[in-house]
Amino acid sequence: MRIRSASVAVLTALVVVSLALGGCAPKKPPVARPLPPPPPTTPEAPPPPAPPAPVAERPVVTPPPVVEDPMASRSIDDLNRDSPMRIVYFGYDSAELSAEGRAVLDANAAVLKKYPAWTVTIEGHCDERGTAEYNLALGERRAAAAQSYLVALGIPASRVKTVSYGKEFPFDPGHDEAAWAKNRRAHFVITGK
Amino acid sequence: MPTTRLKTIAAAVLVAGAALLARPAVPGAAAPQSQQQSEIILSISGESGARPRYAVPDFIGRAADADTQAAAKLMGAVLWDDLAFEREFYMVPRDTYRTIPAARSFAEIPFDRWRELGVDGLVMGSVERSGPAAFRVEVRLFDVRTRRSVMAKEYTGSTSNPRLYAHTAADDIHLQQRALRGAARSKLTFSSDRDGERIANAIAERDVKEIYISDYDGANQKRVTVTRKLNLFPRWAPDARAIAYTSYRRDFPDVFISLIYQGTLENPTGGRGQNWLPAWSPDGTRLCFTSTRDGNAELYVMNRDGSNLVRLTNNPAIDTSPTWSPSGTQIAFTSDRSGSPQIYIVDADGLNLNKITAESWCDRPTWSPAPFNEIAYASRTGPGYDIRIYDLATQERRQLTSGQGSNESPAYAPNGRHVAFMSTRTGKKQIFVMGRDGLGLKQITTVGNNYTPDWSK
Numbered sequence: 001m002r003i004r005s006a007s008v009a010v011l012t013a014l015v016v017v018s019l020a021l022g023g024c025a026p027k028k029p030p031v032a033r034p035l036p037p038p039p040p041t042t043p044e045a046p047p048p049p050a051p052p053a054p055v056a057e058r059p060v061v062t063p064p065p066v067v068e069d070p071m072a073s074r075s076i077d078d079l080n081r082d083s084p085m086r087i088v089y090f091g092y093d094s095a096e097l098s099a100e101g102r103a104v105l106d107a108n109a110a111v112l113k114k115y116p117a118w119t120v121t122i123e124g125h126c127d128e129r130g131t132a133e134y135n136l137a138l139g140e141r142r143a144a145a146a147q148s149y150l151v152a153l154g155i156p157a158s159r160v161k162t163v164s165y166g167k168e169f170p171f172d173p174g175h176d177e178a179a180w181a182k183n184r185r186a187h188f189v190i191t192g193k
Numbered sequence: 194m195p196t197t198r199l200k201t202i203a204a205a206v207l208v209a210g211a212a213l214l215a216r217p218a219v220p221g222a223a224a225p226q227s228q229q230q231s232e233i234i235l236s237i238s239g240e241s242g243a244r245p246r247y248a249v250p251d252f253i254g255r256a257a258d259a260d261t262q263a264a265a266k267l268m269g270a271v272l273w274d275d276l277a278f279e280r281e282f283y284m285v286p287r288d289t290y291r292t293i294p295a296a297r298s299f300a301e302i303p304f305d306r307w308r309e310l311g312v313d314g315l316v317m318g319s320v321e322r323s324g325p326a327a328f329r330v331e332v333r334l335f336d337v338r339t340r341r342s343v344m345a346k347e348y349t350g351s352t353s354n355p356r357l358y359a360h361t362a363a364d365d366i367h368l369q370q371r372a373l374r375g376a377a378r379s380k381l382t383f384s385s386d387r388d389g390e391r392i393a394n395a396i397a398e399r400d401v402k403e404i405y406i407s408d409y410d411g412a413n414q415k416r417v418t419v420t421r422k423l424n425l426f427p428r429w430a431p432d433a434r435a436i437a438y439t440s441y442r443r444d445f446p447d448v449f450i451s452l453i454y455q456g457t458l459e460n461p462t463g464g465r466g467q468n469w470l471p472a473w474s475p476d477g478t479r480l481c482f483t484s485t486r487d488g489n490a491e492l493y494v495m496n497r498d499g500s501n502l503v504r505l506t507n508n509p510a511i512d513t514s515p516t517w518s519p520s521g522t523q524i525a526f527t528s529d530r531s532g533s534p535q536i537y538i539v540d541a542d543g544l545n546l547n548k549i550t551a552e553s554w555c556d557r558p559t560w561s562p563a564p565f566n567e568i569a570y571a572s573r574t575g576p577g578y579d580i581r582i583y584d585l586a587t588q589e590r591r592q593l594t595s596g597q598g599s600n601e602s603p604a605y606a607p608n609g610r611h612v613a614f615m616s617t618r619t620g621k622k623q624i625f626v627m628g629r630d631g632l633g634l635k636q637i638t639t640v641g642n643n644y645t646p647d648w649s650k
Contacts, residue, residue: 131578133557
């Protein structure tokens with residue numbers, strides 16, 4: 001059995017990204033982020049009468065320091081290596097979202113709202129205790145549960161794909177409850193930005 | 194001589210005429226009208242109802258070259274294994290033949306010596322070259338008591354696969370002596386990570402799984418797909434020329450068909466939704482499969498080319514793992530509509546649903562071929578699974594494996610007498626076969642992990 005470490009999680013995420021890239025050797029060019037919608041226009045109220053101008057010098061306003069958003073500049077591979085999208089875990093033979101799972105999805109939805117150009121694929125995975133055949137459907141159901149929750153929060157379904165890998169790609173190769181709990185998961189892979 | 198063998202006798206009259214003339218049977222030649230009684234006995238019987246005892250020495254190599262000599266030895270050994278596999282005959286162990294001088298022709302067989310070993314049926318063969326890359330192989334079955342040849346066959350073909358001559362002769366012997374369709378020329382297919390390749394264009398450790406085939410006895414293992422992706426759940430087309438399977442070739446599960454002798458690929462579901470676990474109808478014209486195209490895992494039936502799609506199930510639960518009845522009128526499948534995965538049967542038009550299991554977790558039903566009318570499936574019996582068989586006529590259940598590792602994904606041999614399955618009993622996932630009575634376990638694969646087998650029809 002291979003001993004996995006945290007770095008494997010990173011590697012795993014990277015694989016998935018490469019998968020999503022469809023095997024193209026050169027990376028896809030970054031897709032331009034769509035412009036945010038214009039602010040809603042409100043009917044202009046009549047301007048109040050201007051107060052007499054005080055005799056004073058206008059204070060100098062220092063702009064806030066420019067903080068570069070590290071997420072915006074990172075490559076998809078780097079994003080998936082250390083993903084801002086967290087993993088949702090499930091119970092045995094279940095695709096029901098726990099309170100904890102919903103909290104994770106709330107956070108993931110916030111990330112997707114902050115970066116409206118990002119698209120993701122949710123991978124559904126199962127532990128080794130089920131049969132390979134049935135588990136493909138169970139993994140799909142887990143991915144779909146996460147997708148539906150995000151859509152209910154206002155994320156367009158077109159930005160969230162699902163795929164089930166059944167029990168074919170366990171995160172933890174162990175054979176105990178601790179490993180199984182880590183393997184029953186919906187794993188988010190960023191596929192476009 | 195049981196009366197059920199009469200059919201065999203009638204079928205063998207043509208062979209008998211040829212055998213009595215000590216000439217190989219000529220297919221298509223007019224059978225001479227026998228002057229003898231029609232109940233001439235060609236079937237070799239054992240002592241007082243016991244299974245007849247058969248011996249298969251090395252074939253006679255009629256050319257001195259190493260290939261011919263090696264082929265002659267190999268054919269004898271493979272034919273012995275093929276006959277042992279069906280357990281219709283008691284196979285006298287080959288290491289006991291050493292005291293008997295090897296025959297150099299069919300005319301100088303020391304029948305007395307074979308009789309001393311208690312041999313009832315002696316299979317002799319000879320190999321000669323009929324061309325630079327061609328063999329001519331003769332196989333004869335002798336009744337050691339009467340010293341008569343009761344079957345004589347001649348085969349010609351390539352030198353590339355000597356085992357095939359033995360397999361063909363074994364099937365002919367089973368057919369003539371037992372009216373039995375042997376499995377010696379059938380093939381297995383399965384999914385394997387044995388080549389240790391990783392998913393393409395990725396640095397993380399995700400192993401690929403590709404589709405492989407092998408002879409029924411595990412010989413001639415060959416790779417079919419080269420995708421560097423996941424390829425799972427292969428199923429032989431009834432004509433054994435194509436394999437349908439689930440492939441992540443485009444990074445989502447979809448149904449593909451590989452025509453293995455043409456090297457071509459079909460994709461009947463064409464990426465419309467996500468589709469997996471295709472199962473051939475018995476006539477090979479249709480496939481039943483699982484799809485989430487309408488939002489939930491349901492069963493659909495389509496023509497082999499993807500046309501004429503019909504939805505079979507409509508339930509918020511998971512419906513998956515389909516298998517057809519031999520007549521094509523019913524489909525068994527797995528559903529968790531009762532809370533856990535269990536096996537159900539439904540008519541091919543979607544009516545008359547019946548639940549046939551109430552166990553912890555059941556999956557991968559596989560309907561037996563006729564004349565048996567039973568469904569094999571994997572049932573959770575502890576930490577892992579065991580292969581169980583449900584007899585549809587008696588509604589009785591029996592268990593083939595007993596908790597040695599996990600045992601999953603059963604598939605029937607074309608004659609229904611054997612089951613292939615995946616087991617972890619030796620550590621990794623490997624393909625095994627055993628008789629439908631749970632005896633005769635034989636390991637087929639040893640390298641890497643190998644799973645989800647299917648047996649050609």
